[in-house]
Every structure is written in structure tokens, then in C-alpha cells.
Amino acid sequence: MASQQGQSTNPGTNANVASGMMQALEQHPGGLSGVIDSFRNNSMADHVQNWSNGQEPTATPGQIEQGLGNTGFIENVAAKAGVSPEIAKVAMATVLPMVLAHFTNGGQQSPPQSGYGGMASQLLSKFL
Secondary structure (H helix, E strand, O other): OOOHHHOOOOHHHHHHHHHHHHHHHHHOOOHHHHHHHHHHHOOOHHHHHHHHOOOOOOOOHHHHHHHHOOOOHHHHHHHHHOOOHHHHHHHHHHHHHHHHHHHOOOOOOOOOOOOHHHHHHHHHOOOO
């Protein structure tokens, strides 16, 4: 049996999860800042900083679970993407660090107030 760290998803799945994540961010308390705060509150501030700076290009599904496991965010992303929470965690391990690297300033700022729609278009272009 493969470990979660060894699991991967295809670009189509990652694109679906990225789209689901953008939709879920619109409903998540605090949006992207709320997600960042959740990781920080779960002793993962160093990881957020490294992902935001591009020093760690990917996360592990376990890190996604540790940072977001009690927020309902993973399940919301999975439902919007039409995948299981396990698949969502695997895809988010690739997608979330990309979001942080491209749309935050070292994990300190939220994306522009123009919303997540533009963010989604930019992010999806990386998978398509």
C-alpha cells in the first residue's frame, strides 16, 4: 500500500480540486487568510512561510490534514471538486502551496479584493 506522501493525482484532478478550492475559499471564514491562520494555529507557520516563499514546492496530504483537518475545508473542497476527501488532500498538497506562492506575500497577505474568480483562472492555467 502506497503512503499518502507517495500518492499523486493527474493534472485534471488537480484542476478540479483547484477550482473547488477557489469556490470553497469564497465560503471559508477569512478566505485564504483563514486557511493560513488555520495552518499557523496548528503549529505549521514554518510550512506556510516556506510554501509562500516557494521554498517547499509541495506539501504532503498529512500536512494538509494537520493544518485543515478540523475546519471542514477539505470536505468542502472535495464536495465542490466531486472527489473524495482523501483525493482532495493529495491534490491540495500540490495546489495549496502554488496558491500561497503566487497569491500571498510570504504568507502575510490575502489575494486582492477582486475575489477568487481571477485567482482561479490564473491557477487553472497552470494545469491546463
